[in-house]
Amino acid sequence: MTAPAATMQMRQTVPDLEVPAGLVILARAYWPEPGDGTPPPIPGFIVSSFSPLVAEVARRCLAAEPTVREVPSTADGAAHAAGRRTAIVLASRYGDLASAVQVAAAVDAGTRVGPLMFFQAVPNAVAGHIAAHAGLTGPIVCLSPSADPPAHTIALREALAEAELLIADGDADEALVIVAEQAGGTGEPDRAFAMLVGRLDAAAASPGRTAGHLPAQTPQGGAG
Protein backbone atom coordinates (compact mmCIF):
# COMPACT_ATOMS: atom_id res chain seq x y z
CA MET A 1 0.00 0.00 0.00
CA THR A 2 1.40 3.46 -0.76
CA ALA A 3 1.80 6.07 1.95
CA PRO A 4 -1.04 8.26 0.67
CA ALA A 5 -3.32 5.23 0.43
CA ALA A 6 -2.53 4.23 4.02
CA THR A 7 -3.31 7.73 5.20
CA MET A 8 -6.52 7.77 3.19
CA GLN A 9 -7.57 4.50 4.82
CA MET A 10 -6.97 5.89 8.29
CA ARG A 11 -8.74 9.18 7.57
CA GLN A 12 -11.75 7.32 6.24
CA THR A 13 -11.89 5.09 9.29
CA VAL A 14 -11.56 7.61 12.07
CA PRO A 15 -14.57 9.83 11.34
CA ASP A 16 -16.76 6.73 11.45
CA LEU A 17 -15.45 5.75 14.84
CA GLU A 18 -17.58 6.71 17.81
CA VAL A 19 -15.61 8.47 20.48
CA PRO A 20 -16.70 7.13 23.88
CA ALA A 21 -19.45 9.09 25.59
CA GLY A 22 -18.23 11.94 27.71
CA LEU A 23 -15.07 12.51 25.67
CA VAL A 24 -14.26 15.09 23.04
CA ILE A 25 -11.51 14.99 20.42
CA LEU A 26 -9.13 17.89 20.92
CA ALA A 27 -6.60 17.14 18.20
CA ARG A 28 -5.41 14.34 15.93
CA ALA A 29 -2.51 13.51 13.69
CA TYR A 30 -1.39 10.83 11.25
CA TRP A 31 1.68 9.09 9.96
CA PRO A 32 2.35 8.88 7.08
CA GLU A 33 1.19 12.08 5.49
CA PRO A 34 1.99 12.76 1.84
CA GLY A 35 5.67 13.58 1.63
CA ASP A 36 6.66 11.61 4.73
CA GLY A 37 9.75 9.41 4.36
CA THR A 38 11.11 7.93 7.56
CA PRO A 39 10.24 9.41 10.96
CA PRO A 40 12.89 11.78 12.34
CA PRO A 41 15.23 9.98 14.74
CA ILE A 42 14.98 10.74 18.45
CA PRO A 43 18.00 10.77 20.79
CA GLY A 44 18.69 7.57 22.65
CA PHE A 45 16.64 5.33 20.37
CA ILE A 46 18.35 3.25 17.70
CA VAL A 47 17.88 0.53 15.09
CA SER A 48 14.10 0.67 14.78
CA SER A 49 11.57 3.12 13.39
CA PHE A 50 8.98 2.24 16.07
CA SER A 51 9.85 4.81 18.72
CA PRO A 52 10.52 7.63 16.20
CA LEU A 53 7.18 6.81 14.57
CA VAL A 54 5.31 7.05 17.86
CA ALA A 55 7.15 10.17 18.98
CA GLU A 56 6.53 11.99 15.71
CA VAL A 57 2.81 11.31 15.51
CA ALA A 58 2.49 12.36 19.16
CA ARG A 59 4.42 15.55 18.49
CA ARG A 60 2.17 16.38 15.55
CA CYS A 61 -0.96 15.75 17.59
CA LEU A 62 0.13 17.89 20.51
CA ALA A 63 1.26 20.65 18.13
CA ALA A 64 -2.21 20.66 16.54
CA GLU A 65 -3.95 21.28 19.85
CA PRO A 66 -4.01 25.00 20.39
CA THR A 67 -4.05 25.21 24.18
CA VAL A 68 -0.60 25.57 25.65
CA ARG A 69 -0.20 22.97 28.34
CA GLU A 70 1.41 24.25 31.50
CA VAL A 71 4.68 22.40 31.94
CA PRO A 72 4.86 21.31 35.56
CA SER A 73 7.62 22.80 37.61
CA THR A 74 10.22 20.20 38.46
CA ALA A 75 11.18 22.10 41.59
CA ASP A 76 7.73 22.38 43.09
CA GLY A 77 5.84 19.15 43.49
CA ALA A 78 2.65 21.02 44.24
CA ALA A 79 2.63 22.69 40.83
CA HIS A 80 3.38 19.31 39.36
CA ALA A 81 0.38 17.82 41.05
CA ALA A 82 -2.01 20.63 40.25
CA GLY A 83 -1.40 20.53 36.50
CA ARG A 84 -3.73 18.85 34.05
CA ARG A 85 -2.94 15.14 34.03
CA THR A 86 -2.66 13.82 30.51
CA ALA A 87 -2.41 10.05 30.21
CA ILE A 88 -0.61 8.30 27.38
CA VAL A 89 -2.34 5.24 25.95
CA LEU A 90 -0.19 3.48 23.36
CA ALA A 91 -1.76 0.59 21.49
CA SER A 92 0.42 -1.55 19.25
CA ARG A 93 -0.28 -5.16 18.48
CA TYR A 94 3.34 -6.06 17.74
CA GLY A 95 5.14 -3.24 19.51
CA ASP A 96 8.72 -2.59 18.48
CA LEU A 97 9.05 -5.55 16.19
CA ALA A 98 12.30 -4.44 14.55
CA SER A 99 14.04 -4.17 17.92
CA ALA A 100 12.74 -7.56 19.02
CA VAL A 101 14.07 -9.12 15.83
CA GLN A 102 17.46 -7.48 16.23
CA VAL A 103 17.85 -8.53 19.86
CA ALA A 104 16.79 -12.09 19.09
CA ALA A 105 19.34 -12.29 16.29
CA ALA A 106 22.12 -10.97 18.52
CA VAL A 107 21.25 -13.37 21.33
CA ASP A 108 21.09 -16.36 18.99
CA ALA A 109 24.39 -15.44 17.34
CA GLY A 110 26.09 -14.70 20.63
CA THR A 111 26.95 -11.19 19.52
CA ARG A 112 26.80 -8.00 21.56
CA VAL A 113 23.46 -6.46 22.48
CA GLY A 114 23.75 -2.66 22.46
CA PRO A 115 23.00 -1.03 25.84
CA LEU A 116 20.50 1.41 24.31
CA MET A 117 18.37 -1.53 23.20
CA PHE A 118 17.59 -2.09 26.88
CA PHE A 119 15.61 1.14 27.23
CA GLN A 120 13.56 0.74 24.09
CA ALA A 121 12.67 -2.89 24.77
CA VAL A 122 9.33 -1.79 26.23
CA PRO A 123 6.84 0.76 24.82
CA ASN A 124 7.03 2.72 28.07
CA ALA A 125 10.31 4.29 26.95
CA VAL A 126 8.91 6.23 24.00
CA ALA A 127 5.88 7.10 26.11
CA GLY A 128 8.29 8.48 28.71
CA HIS A 129 10.08 10.45 26.01
CA ILE A 130 6.78 12.04 24.97
CA ALA A 131 5.75 12.63 28.57
CA ALA A 132 9.05 14.29 29.46
CA HIS A 133 9.04 16.59 26.44
CA ALA A 134 5.41 17.61 26.76
CA GLY A 135 5.09 17.56 30.53
CA LEU A 136 2.40 14.87 30.60
CA THR A 137 1.79 13.55 34.13
CA GLY A 138 -1.06 11.10 33.70
CA PRO A 139 -0.78 7.32 33.72
CA ILE A 140 1.10 5.46 30.99
CA VAL A 141 -0.75 2.46 29.63
CA CYS A 142 0.41 0.27 26.74
CA LEU A 143 -1.83 -2.31 25.15
CA SER A 144 -1.44 -5.05 22.58
CA PRO A 145 -4.84 -4.94 20.91
CA SER A 146 -6.64 -7.90 19.46
CA ALA A 147 -6.89 -7.35 15.76
CA ASP A 148 -9.40 -8.12 13.08
CA PRO A 149 -9.16 -6.17 9.88
CA PRO A 150 -9.11 -3.23 9.66
CA ALA A 151 -6.65 -3.61 12.50
CA HIS A 152 -6.22 0.02 13.40
CA THR A 153 -9.95 0.43 13.98
CA ILE A 154 -9.90 -2.29 16.62
CA ALA A 155 -6.73 -0.88 18.14
CA LEU A 156 -8.12 2.63 18.26
CA ARG A 157 -11.36 1.46 19.80
CA GLU A 158 -9.51 -0.42 22.56
CA ALA A 159 -7.17 2.49 23.19
CA LEU A 160 -10.04 4.99 23.38
CA ALA A 161 -11.90 2.70 25.78
CA GLU A 162 -8.82 2.64 28.01
CA ALA A 163 -8.56 6.45 27.85
CA GLU A 164 -12.21 6.77 28.78
CA LEU A 165 -11.73 4.42 31.75
CA LEU A 166 -8.71 6.35 33.06
CA ILE A 167 -10.59 9.65 32.79
CA ALA A 168 -13.86 8.34 34.24
CA ASP A 169 -11.94 6.71 37.08
CA GLY A 170 -10.28 10.02 37.90
CA ASP A 171 -6.56 9.33 37.36
CA ALA A 172 -6.39 11.42 34.17
CA ASP A 173 -8.03 14.56 32.83
CA GLU A 174 -7.06 13.97 29.21
CA ALA A 175 -5.41 11.23 27.22
CA LEU A 176 -3.02 11.15 24.29
CA VAL A 177 -4.10 8.02 22.46
CA ILE A 178 -1.62 6.57 19.98
CA VAL A 179 -2.00 3.57 17.69
CA ALA A 180 1.14 2.44 15.89
CA GLU A 181 2.30 -0.54 13.86
CA GLN A 182 5.55 -1.04 12.03
CA ALA A 183 5.66 -2.36 8.52
CA GLY A 184 5.49 -6.10 8.97
CA GLY A 185 6.20 -7.33 5.54
CA THR A 186 2.53 -7.28 4.59
CA GLY A 187 2.93 -4.37 2.19
CA GLU A 188 1.72 -1.71 4.58
CA PRO A 189 4.22 0.94 5.63
CA ASP A 190 4.92 2.07 9.18
CA ARG A 191 1.71 3.79 10.26
CA ALA A 192 0.49 5.60 13.32
CA PHE A 193 -2.38 7.72 14.48
CA ALA A 194 -2.63 9.95 17.52
CA MET A 195 -5.65 11.56 19.10
CA LEU A 196 -5.84 13.84 22.12
CA VAL A 197 -9.11 13.39 23.98
CA GLY A 198 -10.51 15.15 26.99
CA ARG A 199 -13.65 15.41 29.04
CA LEU A 200 -16.59 16.78 27.11
CA ASP A 201 -17.69 18.92 30.06
CA ALA A 202 -14.22 20.33 30.64
CA ALA A 203 -13.91 21.25 26.98
CA ALA A 204 -17.26 23.01 27.05
CA ALA A 205 -16.14 25.02 30.06
CA SER A 206 -12.78 25.99 28.53
CA PRO A 207 -12.60 29.03 26.29
CA GLY A 208 -10.84 28.37 23.02
CA ARG A 209 -12.18 24.84 22.61
CA THR A 210 -15.30 23.90 20.77
CA ALA A 211 -17.03 21.02 22.49
CA GLY A 212 -18.11 18.25 20.15
CA HIS A 213 -16.21 19.52 17.12
CA LEU A 214 -12.75 18.81 15.82
CA PRO A 215 -10.45 21.79 15.59
CA ALA A 216 -9.74 22.84 12.00
CA GLN A 217 -7.18 20.50 10.46
CA THR A 218 -3.85 22.26 10.64
CA PRO A 219 -1.10 21.51 8.12
CA GLN A 220 0.78 18.51 9.42
CA GLY A 221 4.48 18.48 9.98
CA GLY A 222 4.93 22.19 9.78
CA ALA A 223 3.99 23.34 13.25
CA GLY A 224 6.61 23.65 15.96
Place this chain on the structure above:
Amino acid sequence: MSTSRPAAQAAHRAGDTASAVIVGMAAVSAFGRGTGPLLAGVTVGEPAFRPVDRFSVGNRRGGVAATLPETPDLLDELATVTEAACQQAGLTVPERSGTTLLLAAHGDPRLGRTAGPDRATRTAAALAGTVAVRCGLAQPKAYTNACVAASTAVADAAAMIALGRADRVVVAAGYLVESDQFALFDAGRALATDGQVRPFSTDRTGLLLGDGVAAVVLEAESAAQRRAVAPLARISGWGRSGDGYHVVQPRPDGAGMARAIRAALDRAGIGPDELGYINAHGSGSAQSDVAESAALHRALGRYAAETPISSTKSLHGQALEASGLLELVVTVLALRAGRLPVNAGYLGPDGDCKLNVVVDNGQTFDGRYALSLNAAFGGANTALLVGAA
Protein backbone atom coordinates in the same frame (compact mmCIF):
# COMPACT_ATOMS: atom_id res chain seq x y z
CA MET B 1 -2.12 16.90 46.85
CA SER B 2 -4.72 15.31 44.62
CA THR B 3 -6.86 17.02 42.02
CA SER B 4 -10.53 17.11 43.03
CA ARG B 5 -12.50 14.19 41.72
CA PRO B 6 -16.08 14.06 40.49
CA ALA B 7 -18.52 13.20 43.24
CA ALA B 8 -19.12 9.75 41.80
CA GLN B 9 -15.57 8.68 42.55
CA ALA B 10 -15.80 10.05 46.09
CA ALA B 11 -18.43 7.37 46.76
CA HIS B 12 -15.86 4.60 46.44
CA ARG B 13 -15.05 4.04 50.06
CA ALA B 14 -14.25 0.88 51.95
CA GLY B 15 -17.51 -0.94 52.54
CA ASP B 16 -19.24 0.42 49.45
CA THR B 17 -20.83 -2.58 47.73
CA ALA B 18 -19.33 -1.61 44.36
CA SER B 19 -15.87 -1.93 45.86
CA ALA B 20 -13.74 -4.78 44.60
CA VAL B 21 -12.84 -7.83 46.64
CA ILE B 22 -10.47 -10.65 45.73
CA VAL B 23 -12.27 -13.99 45.64
CA GLY B 24 -9.70 -16.15 43.86
CA MET B 25 -5.93 -16.07 43.74
CA ALA B 26 -3.12 -18.28 42.40
CA ALA B 27 0.61 -17.80 41.85
CA VAL B 28 3.80 -19.40 40.62
CA SER B 29 7.21 -18.08 41.61
CA ALA B 30 10.75 -19.34 41.99
CA PHE B 31 9.63 -20.58 45.41
CA GLY B 32 7.35 -23.04 43.67
CA ARG B 33 3.80 -23.45 42.49
CA GLY B 34 1.14 -22.12 44.80
CA THR B 35 0.60 -19.35 47.29
CA GLY B 36 1.82 -21.54 50.16
CA PRO B 37 5.43 -21.72 48.98
CA LEU B 38 5.29 -18.04 48.07
CA LEU B 39 4.19 -16.93 51.56
CA ALA B 40 6.73 -19.23 53.16
CA GLY B 41 9.45 -17.90 50.89
CA VAL B 42 8.84 -14.22 51.60
CA THR B 43 8.38 -14.67 55.35
CA VAL B 44 11.38 -16.93 55.93
CA GLY B 45 13.43 -14.51 53.87
CA GLU B 46 15.92 -16.71 52.01
CA PRO B 47 16.26 -15.41 48.43
CA ALA B 48 15.43 -17.73 45.55
CA PHE B 49 18.29 -16.61 43.30
CA ARG B 50 20.32 -19.37 41.65
CA PRO B 51 22.61 -19.77 38.65
CA VAL B 52 20.72 -19.50 35.39
CA ASP B 53 20.56 -22.83 33.59
CA ARG B 54 17.67 -22.12 31.25
CA PHE B 55 19.88 -20.51 28.60
CA SER B 56 23.53 -19.63 28.14
CA VAL B 57 24.84 -16.75 30.23
CA GLY B 58 28.45 -17.35 29.32
CA ASN B 59 28.90 -13.99 27.63
CA ARG B 60 26.92 -11.98 30.21
CA ARG B 61 28.32 -10.03 33.15
CA GLY B 62 26.06 -11.88 35.57
CA GLY B 63 24.35 -15.24 35.55
CA VAL B 64 21.87 -15.34 38.42
CA ALA B 65 18.08 -15.12 38.56
CA ALA B 66 15.15 -16.40 40.63
CA THR B 67 13.86 -19.26 38.53
CA LEU B 68 11.99 -22.49 38.89
CA PRO B 69 14.31 -25.41 38.26
CA GLU B 70 12.76 -26.34 34.92
CA THR B 71 11.77 -24.33 31.83
CA PRO B 72 8.00 -23.89 32.10
CA ASP B 73 5.80 -22.83 29.20
CA LEU B 74 4.39 -19.36 29.79
CA LEU B 75 1.04 -20.06 28.16
CA ASP B 76 0.52 -23.25 30.14
CA GLU B 77 1.47 -21.57 33.42
CA LEU B 78 -0.85 -18.63 32.74
CA ALA B 79 -3.74 -20.91 31.87
CA THR B 80 -3.12 -23.01 34.98
CA VAL B 81 -3.08 -20.12 37.46
CA THR B 82 -6.05 -18.47 35.78
CA GLU B 83 -8.00 -21.71 36.00
CA ALA B 84 -7.02 -22.15 39.64
CA ALA B 85 -8.11 -18.63 40.56
CA CYS B 86 -11.43 -19.05 38.77
CA GLN B 87 -12.01 -22.36 40.54
CA GLN B 88 -11.24 -20.87 43.94
CA ALA B 89 -13.72 -18.11 43.12
CA GLY B 90 -16.31 -20.76 42.30
CA LEU B 91 -17.13 -19.25 38.91
CA THR B 92 -19.61 -21.20 36.81
CA VAL B 93 -19.23 -21.60 33.06
CA PRO B 94 -21.85 -18.92 32.30
CA GLU B 95 -20.25 -16.56 34.83
CA ARG B 96 -16.84 -17.05 33.22
CA SER B 97 -18.19 -16.44 29.74
CA GLY B 98 -19.36 -13.01 30.87
CA THR B 99 -16.12 -12.11 32.66
CA THR B 100 -13.35 -10.02 31.08
CA LEU B 101 -9.75 -11.19 31.28
CA LEU B 102 -7.04 -8.54 31.66
CA LEU B 103 -3.61 -10.05 31.05
CA ALA B 104 -0.17 -8.49 31.44
CA ALA B 105 2.78 -9.96 29.58
CA HIS B 106 5.72 -8.88 27.46
CA GLY B 107 4.63 -11.13 24.68
CA ASP B 108 6.19 -14.25 23.32
CA PRO B 109 9.99 -14.34 23.10
CA ARG B 110 9.55 -16.20 19.85
CA LEU B 111 8.08 -13.07 18.21
CA GLY B 112 11.51 -11.88 17.16
CA ARG B 113 12.25 -15.30 15.70
CA THR B 114 9.06 -15.76 13.73
CA ALA B 115 8.40 -14.51 10.23
CA GLY B 116 5.25 -13.98 8.24
CA PRO B 117 1.67 -14.56 9.38
CA ASP B 118 2.73 -16.80 12.29
CA ARG B 119 3.87 -13.62 14.02
CA ALA B 120 0.25 -12.93 14.87
CA THR B 121 0.33 -15.86 17.28
CA ARG B 122 3.34 -14.46 19.16
CA THR B 123 1.87 -11.24 20.52
CA ALA B 124 0.71 -10.41 24.04
CA ALA B 125 -2.76 -10.09 22.53
CA ALA B 126 -2.56 -13.65 21.23
CA LEU B 127 -1.43 -14.90 24.64
CA ALA B 128 -4.37 -13.18 26.31
CA GLY B 129 -6.76 -14.55 23.71
CA THR B 130 -5.58 -18.14 24.16
CA VAL B 131 -5.72 -17.97 27.95
CA ALA B 132 -9.23 -16.56 27.73
CA VAL B 133 -10.34 -19.37 25.44
CA ARG B 134 -8.77 -22.07 27.63
CA CYS B 135 -10.44 -20.71 30.77
CA GLY B 136 -13.76 -19.79 29.19
CA LEU B 137 -13.33 -16.06 29.79
CA ALA B 138 -14.36 -13.14 27.62
CA GLN B 139 -12.99 -10.00 26.01
CA PRO B 140 -9.28 -10.41 26.69
CA LYS B 141 -7.20 -7.26 26.94
CA ALA B 142 -3.41 -7.35 26.96
CA TYR B 143 -1.23 -4.89 28.87
CA THR B 144 2.40 -4.41 27.83
CA ASN B 145 3.49 -1.40 29.91
CA ALA B 146 6.48 -3.14 31.44
CA CYS B 147 6.81 -3.25 35.22
CA VAL B 148 3.42 -1.57 35.85
CA ALA B 149 1.51 -3.68 33.31
CA ALA B 150 0.00 -6.04 35.86
CA SER B 151 -0.68 -3.43 38.53
CA THR B 152 -2.30 -1.17 35.94
CA ALA B 153 -4.55 -4.06 34.98
CA VAL B 154 -5.54 -4.52 38.63
CA ALA B 155 -6.32 -0.81 38.98
CA ASP B 156 -8.38 -0.92 35.80
CA ALA B 157 -10.26 -3.98 37.04
CA ALA B 158 -11.04 -2.28 40.35
CA ALA B 159 -12.17 0.82 38.47
CA MET B 160 -14.45 -1.18 36.17
CA ILE B 161 -16.09 -2.73 39.21
CA ALA B 162 -16.30 0.53 41.16
CA LEU B 163 -17.89 2.28 38.16
CA GLY B 164 -20.48 -0.48 37.95
CA ARG B 165 -19.32 -1.66 34.52
CA ALA B 166 -18.49 -5.20 35.57
CA ASP B 167 -19.45 -7.52 38.40
CA ARG B 168 -16.14 -9.34 38.17
CA VAL B 169 -12.86 -9.19 36.27
CA VAL B 170 -10.04 -11.72 36.08
CA VAL B 171 -6.49 -10.34 36.03
CA ALA B 172 -3.57 -12.56 35.05
CA ALA B 173 0.08 -11.86 34.41
CA GLY B 174 3.21 -13.82 33.62
CA TYR B 175 6.93 -13.53 33.02
CA LEU B 176 9.40 -16.40 32.90
CA VAL B 177 13.09 -15.53 32.82
CA GLU B 178 14.37 -15.92 29.27
CA SER B 179 17.39 -15.07 27.20
CA ASP B 180 16.35 -11.85 25.46
CA GLN B 181 15.29 -9.78 28.46
CA PHE B 182 18.25 -11.17 30.41
CA ALA B 183 20.61 -10.04 27.66
CA LEU B 184 18.99 -6.59 27.55
CA PHE B 185 19.17 -6.03 31.30
CA ASP B 186 22.76 -7.25 31.27
CA ALA B 187 23.65 -4.94 28.38
CA GLY B 188 22.04 -2.03 30.19
CA ARG B 189 24.11 -2.81 33.29
CA ALA B 190 20.93 -3.05 35.34
CA LEU B 191 21.64 -6.42 36.89
CA ALA B 192 23.16 -6.80 40.33
CA THR B 193 26.82 -7.76 40.26
CA ASP B 194 26.95 -9.61 43.58
CA GLY B 195 24.16 -12.14 43.21
CA GLN B 196 21.80 -10.32 45.57
CA VAL B 197 19.09 -7.69 45.36
CA ARG B 198 19.50 -5.19 48.20
CA PRO B 199 16.55 -2.79 48.19
CA PHE B 200 17.13 0.43 50.13
CA SER B 201 20.50 -0.86 51.34
CA THR B 202 24.01 0.50 51.17
CA ASP B 203 26.11 -1.11 48.46
CA ARG B 204 23.14 -2.21 46.40
CA THR B 205 24.21 -2.96 42.84
CA GLY B 206 21.01 -3.51 40.89
CA LEU B 207 18.16 -5.86 40.22
CA LEU B 208 17.76 -9.52 39.37
CA LEU B 209 15.05 -11.09 37.26
CA GLY B 210 12.57 -13.65 38.55
CA ASP B 211 9.81 -15.95 37.40
CA GLY B 212 6.31 -14.77 38.22
CA VAL B 213 2.93 -16.00 37.03
CA ALA B 214 -0.25 -15.10 38.88
CA ALA B 215 -3.98 -14.61 38.57
CA VAL B 216 -6.64 -13.01 40.73
CA VAL B 217 -10.40 -12.81 40.45
CA LEU B 218 -11.77 -9.41 41.46
CA GLU B 219 -15.48 -9.07 42.14
CA ALA B 220 -17.92 -6.43 43.35
CA GLU B 221 -18.52 -7.10 47.02
CA SER B 222 -22.28 -7.26 46.51
CA ALA B 223 -21.88 -9.85 43.74
CA ALA B 224 -19.57 -11.94 45.92
CA GLN B 225 -22.15 -11.80 48.71
CA ARG B 226 -24.89 -12.94 46.31
CA ARG B 227 -22.74 -15.91 45.32
CA ALA B 228 -21.87 -16.55 49.00
CA VAL B 229 -18.13 -16.50 48.31
CA ALA B 230 -15.84 -15.31 51.09
CA PRO B 231 -13.46 -12.55 50.04
CA LEU B 232 -9.76 -13.04 50.64
CA ALA B 233 -9.09 -9.29 50.79
CA ARG B 234 -10.35 -6.10 49.23
CA ILE B 235 -8.79 -3.66 46.78
CA SER B 236 -9.60 -0.61 48.86
CA GLY B 237 -7.75 1.91 46.74
CA TRP B 238 -5.55 2.39 43.73
CA GLY B 239 -3.66 5.11 41.91
CA ARG B 240 -1.81 5.48 38.61
CA SER B 241 0.39 8.40 37.61
CA GLY B 242 3.23 9.52 35.36
CA ASP B 243 6.37 11.46 36.25
CA GLY B 244 6.61 13.36 32.97
CA TYR B 245 10.32 13.58 33.63
CA HIS B 246 12.59 11.16 31.71
CA VAL B 247 12.59 8.28 29.28
CA VAL B 248 13.48 5.75 31.94
CA GLN B 249 14.59 7.40 35.18
CA PRO B 250 12.06 8.27 37.88
CA ARG B 251 11.69 11.78 39.28
CA PRO B 252 14.26 12.00 42.07
CA ASP B 253 11.80 13.89 44.29
CA GLY B 254 9.20 11.11 44.00
CA ALA B 255 6.39 13.52 43.18
CA GLY B 256 4.76 11.27 40.57
CA MET B 257 4.74 8.14 42.73
CA ALA B 258 3.53 10.25 45.68
CA ARG B 259 0.45 11.21 43.66
CA ALA B 260 -0.31 7.56 42.95
CA ILE B 261 0.03 6.75 46.66
CA ARG B 262 -2.22 9.64 47.68
CA ALA B 263 -4.80 8.63 45.09
CA ALA B 264 -4.89 5.12 46.54
CA LEU B 265 -5.30 6.39 50.10
CA ASP B 266 -7.93 8.93 49.02
CA ARG B 267 -9.98 6.31 47.19
CA ALA B 268 -9.96 4.22 50.35
CA GLY B 269 -10.68 7.19 52.55
CA ILE B 270 -7.86 6.36 54.95
CA GLY B 271 -4.82 8.21 56.25
CA PRO B 272 -1.21 7.03 56.20
CA ASP B 273 -1.44 6.18 59.90
CA GLU B 274 -3.63 3.20 59.00
CA LEU B 275 -1.03 1.44 56.85
CA GLY B 276 0.31 -1.74 58.43
CA TYR B 277 2.82 -2.68 55.74
CA ILE B 278 4.25 -1.44 52.46
CA ASN B 279 5.36 -3.83 49.72
CA ALA B 280 7.74 -1.56 47.86
CA HIS B 281 8.63 -1.48 44.22
CA GLY B 282 12.19 -1.61 45.56
CA SER B 283 14.09 -2.79 42.48
CA GLY B 284 17.40 -2.46 44.31
CA SER B 285 18.84 -0.04 41.78
CA ALA B 286 20.79 2.98 42.93
CA GLN B 287 18.45 5.74 41.78
CA SER B 288 15.00 4.24 41.88
CA ASP B 289 15.21 3.24 45.56
CA VAL B 290 16.03 6.86 46.43
CA ALA B 291 13.16 8.17 44.32
CA GLU B 292 10.74 5.73 45.90
CA SER B 293 11.87 6.70 49.37
CA ALA B 294 11.32 10.35 48.51
CA ALA B 295 7.85 9.51 47.21
CA LEU B 296 6.96 7.73 50.45
CA HIS B 297 8.10 10.68 52.58
CA ARG B 298 6.21 13.09 50.35
CA ALA B 299 2.99 11.06 50.50
CA LEU B 300 3.06 9.63 54.02
CA GLY B 301 4.89 12.27 56.02
CA ARG B 302 6.30 10.93 59.27
CA TYR B 303 4.69 7.54 58.64
CA ALA B 304 7.17 6.88 55.85
CA ALA B 305 9.91 6.23 58.38
CA GLU B 306 7.63 4.21 60.67
CA THR B 307 5.57 1.86 58.50
CA PRO B 308 7.23 -1.52 57.99
CA ILE B 309 8.40 -1.83 54.40
CA SER B 310 10.03 -4.52 52.34
CA SER B 311 10.71 -5.19 48.71
CA THR B 312 10.13 -8.84 48.04
CA LYS B 313 12.02 -8.46 44.76
CA SER B 314 14.91 -9.24 47.09
CA LEU B 315 13.45 -12.75 47.38
CA HIS B 316 11.45 -13.67 44.23
CA GLY B 317 13.19 -11.32 41.82
CA GLN B 318 11.83 -8.77 39.37
CA ALA B 319 9.08 -10.43 37.34
CA LEU B 320 8.75 -7.54 34.86
CA GLU B 321 5.24 -7.37 33.40
CA ALA B 322 3.98 -9.75 36.08
CA SER B 323 5.63 -8.07 39.04
CA GLY B 324 2.61 -5.96 40.02
CA LEU B 325 0.36 -8.99 40.32
CA LEU B 326 2.90 -11.31 41.97
CA GLU B 327 3.61 -8.61 44.54
CA LEU B 328 -0.10 -7.93 45.06
CA VAL B 329 -0.54 -11.62 45.88
CA VAL B 330 2.41 -11.40 48.31
CA THR B 331 0.79 -8.38 49.95
CA VAL B 332 -2.57 -10.13 50.29
CA LEU B 333 -0.92 -13.23 51.74
CA ALA B 334 1.05 -11.14 54.23
CA LEU B 335 -2.02 -9.20 55.32
CA ARG B 336 -4.07 -12.35 55.80
CA ALA B 337 -1.32 -14.08 57.73
CA GLY B 338 -0.34 -11.02 59.74
CA ARG B 339 3.30 -11.75 58.89
CA LEU B 340 5.80 -9.29 57.46
CA PRO B 341 7.74 -10.27 54.33
CA VAL B 342 11.47 -9.78 54.61
CA ASN B 343 13.63 -7.27 52.75
CA ALA B 344 16.56 -9.58 52.07
CA GLY B 345 20.09 -8.57 51.16
CA TYR B 346 20.17 -5.63 53.57
CA LEU B 347 23.70 -4.64 54.54
CA GLY B 348 22.94 -1.37 56.28
CA PRO B 349 20.92 1.84 56.01
CA ASP B 350 21.30 4.20 53.09
CA GLY B 351 20.98 7.81 54.24
CA ASP B 352 18.75 8.60 51.27
CA CYS B 353 16.32 5.80 52.12
CA LYS B 354 15.09 6.54 55.65
CA LEU B 355 12.55 3.78 55.90
CA ASN B 356 11.53 1.12 58.43
CA VAL B 357 12.96 -1.79 56.47
CA VAL B 358 11.91 -5.27 57.59
CA VAL B 359 15.27 -6.93 58.01
CA ASP B 360 14.44 -9.76 60.38
CA ASN B 361 12.04 -12.58 59.68
CA GLY B 362 9.36 -13.74 62.06
CA GLN B 363 7.81 -10.33 62.58
CA THR B 364 4.06 -9.92 62.77
CA PHE B 365 1.70 -7.04 62.17
CA ASP B 366 -2.00 -6.49 62.70
CA GLY B 367 -2.83 -3.59 60.43
CA ARG B 368 -5.94 -3.61 58.25
CA TYR B 369 -4.28 -2.09 55.20
CA ALA B 370 -1.18 -2.74 53.14
CA LEU B 371 0.17 -0.85 50.15
CA SER B 372 1.80 -2.37 47.05
CA LEU B 373 3.88 -0.08 44.84
CA ASN B 374 5.30 -0.47 41.34
CA ALA B 375 7.20 1.79 38.97
CA ALA B 376 8.38 1.35 35.41
CA PHE B 377 10.26 2.94 32.55
CA GLY B 378 8.70 6.13 31.29
CA GLY B 379 8.03 7.32 34.83
CA ALA B 380 4.91 5.19 35.20
CA ASN B 381 3.76 4.60 38.80
CA THR B 382 1.03 2.54 40.42
CA ALA B 383 -0.13 2.11 43.99
CA LEU B 384 -2.55 -0.62 45.07
CA LEU B 385 -4.08 -0.51 48.56
CA VAL B 386 -5.14 -3.86 49.96
CA GLY B 387 -7.65 -3.97 52.80
CA ALA B 388 -8.57 -6.79 55.11
CA ALA B 389 -11.59 -8.73 53.93
